[in-house]
Amino acid sequence: MKVRKVYLDHSATTPVAKEVLDAMLPYFSEKMGNPNSLHSWGRDAKRAMDEARGSVASLIGAEPSEIVFTGCGSAADNLAVKGSVWAAKNGGRHIITSAVEHHAVIDTFKWLGKNGFETTILPVDGDCMVSPDALRNAIRDDTALVSIMFANNEVGTINPIAELGAICRERGVLFHTDAVQAAGHIPIDVSRLPVDMLTMSAHKMYGPKGIGALYIRKGIKLVPLVHGGGQEYGVRSGTENVPSIVGFGASAELAVKLDREGEESRISRIRDKLLDGIVERVPDSFVTGHRTCRLPYHGSVCVRRIEGEGMLLRLDYAGIGASSGSACTSGSLDPSHVLLAMGLDHATAHGSLRLTLGKDTTEEDVDYVLETFPPIVETLRSMSPYKGK
Numbered sequence: 129m130k131v132r133k134v135y136l137d138h139s140a141t142t143p144v145a146k147e148v149l150d151a152m153l154p155y156f157s158e159k160m161g162n163p164n165s166l167h168s169w170g171r172d173a174k175r176a177m178d179e180a181r182g183s184v185a186s187l188i189g190a191e192p193s194e195i196v197f198t199g200c201g202s203a204a205d206n207l208a209v210k211g212s213v214w215a216a217k218n219g220g221r222h223i224i225t226s227a228v229e230h231h232a233v234i235d236t237f238k239w240l241g242k243n244g245f246e247t248t249i250l251p252v253d254g255d256c257m258v259s260p261d262a263l264r265n266a267i268r269d270d271t272a273l274v275s276i277m278f279a280n281n282e283v284g285t286i287n288p289i290a291e292l293g294a295i296c297r298e299r300g301v302l303f304h305t306d307a308v309q310a311a312g313h314i315p316i317d318v319s320r321l322p323v324d325m326l327t328m329s330a331h332k333m334y335g336p337k338g339i340g341a342l343y344i345r346k347g348i349k350l351v352p353l354v355h356g357g358g359q360e361y362g363v364r365s366g367t368e369n370v371p372s373i374v375g376f377g378a379s380a381e382l383a384v385k386l387d388r389e390g391e392e393s394r395i396s397r398i399r400d401k402l403l404d405g406i407v408e409r410v411p412d413s414f415v416t417g418h419r420t421c422r423l424p425y426h427g428s429v430c431v432r433r434i435e436g437e438g439m440l441l442r443l444d445y446a447g448i449g450a451s452s453g454s455a456c457t458s459g460s461l462d463p464s465h466v467l468l469a470m471g472l473d474h475a476t477a478h479g480s481l482r483l484t485l486g487k488d489t490t491e492e493d494v495d496y497v498l499e500t501f502p503p504i505v506e507t508l509r510s511m512s513p514y515k516g517k
């Protein structure tokens with residue numbers, strides 16, 4: 129069989145789009161000024177950065193002055209969580225998150241839990257959703273912050289963010305959401321959403337790696353994690369990464385264009401074909417995460433009586449790039465904290481597979497996976513120690 133190259137790991141990272149790269153290139157060389165310098169080189173860089181800030185802001189309905197660029201999505205999560213609880217004027221010592229957050233949030237909570245804060249970790253249901261009632265019951269008078277992700281990176285489920293945010297607002301508690309998987313892929317409008325802080329990362333939306341952004345609603349004060357020259361409204365010191373910021377701006381504009389062109393319905397249609405096809409052709413397999421409240425490009429399944437690693441290796445051999453959960457936990461043999469929180473047992477969680485599509489994924493790519501994957505499962509099962517059980 130002819131091997132086709134099919135990259136289906138867009139939740140781990142996306143390629144930099146051509147128009148994004150083209151926009152970035154001059155800022156490495158002829159337009160290399162420091163945006164804090166007063167001469168023409170500096171002013172040109174500053175102007176480009178301001179434009180990019182405008183593009184990223186308008187992607188989510190924010191003001192440019194409410195966008196702070198950071199070193200990556202993880203840095204934006206850390207800034208939101210630590211920066212806000214350290215700044216909390218009411219001295220609130222209690223913080224709330226969910227069991228299925230990205231490590232950039234959950235490990236920050238664990239660290240704060242060992243350093244003077246009391247944490248509550250909310251459970252999720254079998255579809256990976258946080259319940260508004262559970263949040264309502266968890267908020268206390270001394271709660272300083274709630275951080276719940278917009279959409280999950282391992283199973284694609286989209287949380288009821290408007291409802292969760294409204295509960296926080298009603299109780300006067302700050303609400304942060306990690307929207308790294310959602311931003312640029314589904315509409316987000318913070319002018320209508322009760323969200324105080326929101327994390328984005330360029331490399332999950334066809335921009336470069338190593339640049340993130342935090343939306344900080346006007347009036348919210350954060351304690352900086354990096355002290356220095358006072359860049360980014362004093363919240364993130366350090367000479368700005370101008371080429372990457374310009375690339376982030378271009379990727380935000382690309383997201384608007386893709387949305388106008390109907391990319392969301394195109395991609396969710398072929399994603400559904402992929403998921404339905406797998407469940408139909410692979411015995412003892414099922415979709416993980418919510419079927420409809422789901423990121424349009426995100427597919428994830430579990431295949432019973434199979435080791436995820438074996439599937440990944442054989443898929444890779446067939447030219448298909450997939451993952452077994454998050455890029456950060458693969459390589460370790462621990463099953464995903466997300467799947468366990470959803471109630472899956474260890475053995476089943478080991479058979480998880482994530483297939484995340486992108487703007488360049490075609491229906492032919494999906495057909496190739498549907499042709500290639502079932503025989504791989506069959507072969508692995510025939511060799512498996514679980515055989516016959």
Ligand SMILES: *Cc1c(COP(=O)(O)O)cnc(C)c1O
Pocket residue numbers: 139200201202203205230232277279280281306307308309329330331332338339340
């Ligand atoms: C990728 C990801 C991050 C981390 O972003 P980086 O820019 O890679 O640091 C945070 N949260 C979620 C949900 C992610 O998918």
